[in-house]
Amino acid sequence: MSDIMEMLVxxxxxxxxxEIYGGMAGFIDYAPLGNNxxxxxxxxxxxxxxxxxxxxxxxxPTVGIEDVFIASGHATSFTDVAIECEDCGRVYRxxxxxxxxxxxxxxxxxxxxxxxxxxxxxxxxxxxKFKEPAPMNLMFSTKxxxxxxKNGYLRPETAQGIFVDFKxxxxxxxxxxxxxxxxxxxAYRNEISPRQGVVRLREFNQAELEYFVxxxxxxxxxxxxxxxxxxxxxxxFDNEHQITLSEAVEKGIIANQILGYFIGKTRRFxxxxxxxxxxxRFRQHKDDERAxxxxxxxxxxxxxxxxxxxxxxxxxxxxxxLRRHSAYSGEExxxxxxxxxxxxxxxxxxxxxxxxxxxxxxxxxxxxxEAISEFDGEYSDEIEIVVDGERIKLNREFFDVEEVEEEVxxxxxxxxxxxxxxxxxxxxxxxxxxxxxxxxxxxxxRRVLRLKRSVSPIEVAVLPLLSREPFESKAQEIVSLLRSExxxxxxxxxxxxxxxxxxxxxxxxxxCITVDHQTFEDETVxxxxxxxxxxxxxxxxxxxxxxKELLESExxxxxxxxxxx
RNA sequence: GCGCGGGUAGUCUAGCGGUAGGACAACGCCCUUCCGAGGCGUUAGCCCGGGUUCGAAUCCCGGCCCGCGCACCA
Numbered sequence: 031m032s033d034i035m036e037m038l039v040x041x042x043x044x045x046x047x048x049e050i051y052g053g054m055a056g057f058i059d060y061a062p063l064g065n066n067x068x069x070x071x072x073x074x075x076x077x078x079x080x081x082x083x084x085x086x087x088x089x090x091p092t093v094g095i096e097d098v099f100i101a102s103g104h105a106t107s108f109t110d111v112a113i114e115c116e117d118c119g120r121v122y123r124x125x126x127x128x129x130x131x132x133x134x135x136x137x138x139x140x141x142x143x144x145x146x147x148x149x150x151x152x153x154x155x156x157x158x159k160f161k162e163p164a165p166m167n168l169m170f171s172t173k174x175x176x177x178x179x180k181n182g183y184l185r186p187e188t189a190q191g192i193f194v195d196f197k198x199x200x201x202x203x204x205x206x207x208x209x210x211x212x213x214x215x216x217a218y219r220n221e222i223s224p225r226q227g228v229v230r231l232r233e234f235n236q237a238e239l240e241y242f243v244x245x246x247x248x249x250x251x252x253x254x255x256x257x258x259x260x261x262x263x264x265x266x267f268d269n270e271h272q273i274t275l276s277e278a279v280e281k282g283i284i285a286n287q288i289l290g291y292f293i294g295k296t297r298r299f300x301x302x303x304x305x306x307x308x309x310x311r312f313r314q315h316k317d318d319e320r321a322x323x324x325x326x327x328x329x330x331x332x333x334x335x336x337x338x339x340x341x342x343x344x345x346x347x348x349x350x351x352l353r354r355h356s357a358y359s360g361e362e363x364x365x366x367x368x369x370x371x372x373x374x375x376x377x378x379x380x381x382x383x384x385x386x387x388x389x390x391x392x393x394x395x396x397x398x399x400e401a402i403s404e405f406d407g408e409y410s411d412e413i414e415i416v417v418d419g420e421r422i423k424l425n426r427e428f429f430d431v432e433e434v435e436e437e438v439x440x441x442x443x444x445x446x447x448x449x450x451x452x453x454x455x456x457x458x459x460x461x462x463x464x465x466x467x468x469x470x471x472x473x474x475x476r477r478v479l480r481l482k483r484s485v486s487p488i489e490v491a492v493l494p495l496l497s498r499e500p501f502e503s504k505a506q507e508i509v510s511l512l513r514s515e516x517x518x519x520x521x522x523x524x525x526x527x528x529x530x531x532x533x534x535x536x537x538x539x540x541x542c543i544t545v546d547h548q549t550f551e552d553e554t555v556x557x558x559x560x561x562x563x564x565x566x567x568x569x570x571x572x573x574x575x576x577x578k579e580l581l582e583s584e585x586x587x588x589x590x591x592x593x594x595x
Numbered sequence: 596g597c598g599c600g601g602g603u604a605g606u607c608u609a610g611c612g613g614u615a616g617g618a619c620a621a622c623g624c625c626c627u628u629c630c631g632a633g634g635c636g637u638u639a640g641c642c643c644g645g646g647u648u649c650g651a652a653u654c655c656c657g658g659c660c661c662g663c664g665c666a667c668c669a
Contacts, residue, residue: 040620051659052660102669112667168667186669495627498627524621530631532631544629595629
């Protein structure tokens, strides 16, 4: 186990789930400090992607009904067809293997794969025969209700809950684009072989924003705020660019402005929580790498001891999801977009002559009339309509042509969706790894977690200089004071003062308050800064205000009091 | 899922057929006026299940977990 993982487990950031039963790969427990850290990261995320956007956050079930995933495409495209060798036991994705060995594309159905295997007598690389092809679904399935029940799946992404609620959401946002809908929650994928700590989990935490825009307006009013930011980009041809976002959008490296905006915003968010800029890049998906729903897609990748890992996906999902859910549910999922000026449209309209149609078509007359009214093809003196599968030719005897002028106030459009999707587990881990450091204090090596103050799981530790009265009682008093102000505060009187400082350094606590002899003379204590180990002396009464200011900023403690040793 | 290598107190590690040992951590007491000091004491372990054997942490088989390679990763 790496040093950092050893520390994270020992000090209570991450634990193996179900450990006393031998554990289960792909599941982790957020221990007290890890849980605090992730929650704090979520709060910074909210600040960036909900509060500071025209956006709202919702929470939908983690179990989804089958219809949702048939519509979303996960029930089919998430189900790869797998082939397994009888001899060596290796398992391949059938479409990949067929393409590699035979150079042909095969549909991802069991039947299609079976046919190809028979026609070409496909063998394993080891020479062995393959077993029957079988589906391999990455979604956890379950039954809803007693008895046979209804098929359900644990959601493989939080996004679908948002698309499904689109009608209600559009009305919540007063039918006006653009708007964003966020969801933070668990998602599930039954991975074949989860590995590498928190990098591939079977149950994981996502923070997703679905930002609905007009398809012709893939811009964002706030783009200028990030336009000048220099970003490291790796495009789909593996070309590296160190370039400003405005330039990248102008040159067409990034498909549209709004993708550029969210790349910039994502970068600023990651930097704020402590990801190192030189270990961050944005990589464009190659054409064969994109998910079934996306057109352009950029991943934020962060360098860790596992190499470059994907932590955020920023995709233009177009109108794929809304169109699919509309088709499968029968609901119209559109937004009415008014024109700035209503447009007057002249058009020719066919008006059925009922007095002729009635006698000629009897009981079919009504349907014929409807078909004439709805007719929108090229018309001449004779038109052809279809009623109940029967083609009927009609001449001018049966309809009149009227020229009408209609006012069209706007159009119904299916919004496109820009989706920044964050993997909170990987992000939390990367933040910890980037913060993990060693330095030397008084000739002694020290392990210190240089977490940003905004994400530190313990904000302040209060320590008696000596573990005896009256130091202990005074320290406890200060703990109560700070806790009542909402500051996450710990108390520790075990071992010596040096040992306690090191303990809190190791878990990234930015400030230690020490009660010393002088405290009893003038009601002052010292604040020690984790990174510099310097101390300043301040009045106990001023502590809450000073600490809150320090925790919300990255200001120096020396601004707040006289330096002490 | 396949192959290789691992799994001994909270952590690291010794033992590799014959009574499981240490270091650090944690906890208690003493000592200590600022950066993992010291003393005394305490807690705590052979991944799980089967087999071989008089006797298994040790050898064999299966499972689980961890690491690496292959495959997989909408």
